[in-house]
Amino acid sequence: MGAWQTLTVEQTGRVAVVTFRRADQLNAMNRLMQREITSAFEALSVDDGVGAIVVTGEGRGFMAGADIKEYAAQSAPEFDSFQAAGTRMYASIEDNRKPVIAAVNGFALGGGMELVLCCDIVIANQYAKLGLPEIKLGLIPGGGGTQRSVAKLGRNRANFLLMTGAIVPASEFVEAGLVNEIVDAEKLMARALELAAMIAAEPAGAVEGLKRLTAHAVSGDLAGGLATERDILGELYRGEIGQRRVREFAEKSAGRAAKAKP
Incomplete structure (x- = not known):
């Protein structure tokens, strides 16, 4: 550098x-x-x-x-x-x-x-x-x-x-x-x-999105912050990491539920 x-x-x-x-x-x-x-x-x-x-x-x-x-x-x-x-x-x-x-x-x-x-x-x-x-x-x-x-x-x-x-x-x-x-x-x-x-160690896109959102919250523009929040969440959800982690969590949750059945 x-x-x-x-x-x-x-x-x-x-x-x-x-x-x-x-x-x-x-x-x-x-x-x-x-x-x-x-x-x-x-x-x-x-x-x-x-x-x-x-x-x-x-x-x-x-x-x-x-x-x-x-x-x-x-x-x-x-x-x-x-x-x-x-x-x-x-x-x-x-x-x-x-x-x-x-x-x-x-x-x-x-x-x-x-x-x-x-x-x-x-x-x-x-x-x-x-x-x-x-x-x-x-x-x-x-x-x-x-x-x-x-x-x-x-x-x-x-x-x-x-x-x-x-x-x-x-x-x-x-x-x-x-x-x-x-x-x-x-x-x-x-x-x-x-x-x-x-x-x-966390997904870079999510961390960057959180930083942008908390900074926006301080500005007092709640409506704009909420809209940006939805946009960033949608991008993360559709991304490879978000899809994989949500799917893995759902599969583990389903497995725990199956084991819990009498």
Whole structure:
């Protein structure tokens, strides 16, 4: 897939692992890292050999937002270009054909939390902390954080994070539904890989369809979502895997019923 400077992409079976590799900067995102994340996820999205993706960071941080040193040196046109490129980067994760599991190993702040908000499943260790602290710089999130935080957390929780800039333990997001599980640090990657392998083993068309449908549900367009749901289900039912599995289930069910007769 190419040589990377700010991340690595490794594959085991049908699971790809993207690891941010700027540990000395808590994996803060500069322009090169932004380009490489986009390139990696867009390539993985169309790779039929990949069924699920795990994303994590090396060291103590998942991603501590944008690289403020670079951020501060940007001209106005450079800043606008960075934000526009960020829109494409986050879309490469949120709209990826493959489910993306975040293994949050430390701080996920600013752009790092915005990246977490784009993921489909979130596993975190007991030390992980999340936040959208842009208000402390007199700014607001620019990578979709204002919109996705409301969609995934509710407006009041989102307002609290956005308006106070609070940095909150990942455990506090479990009840809200953003974080699925808190896992001991030494078991974090094993659990993320276990989930990814479990999902990647299922029929790719069904998994991709489910991702599209749950994303559609968040949009609030119920009628459109229901219509798309019917269309995808019909395609899967008529497909070779769906036909075979339904037939096998029916045959097993009939066999159990026959054995149960007196």
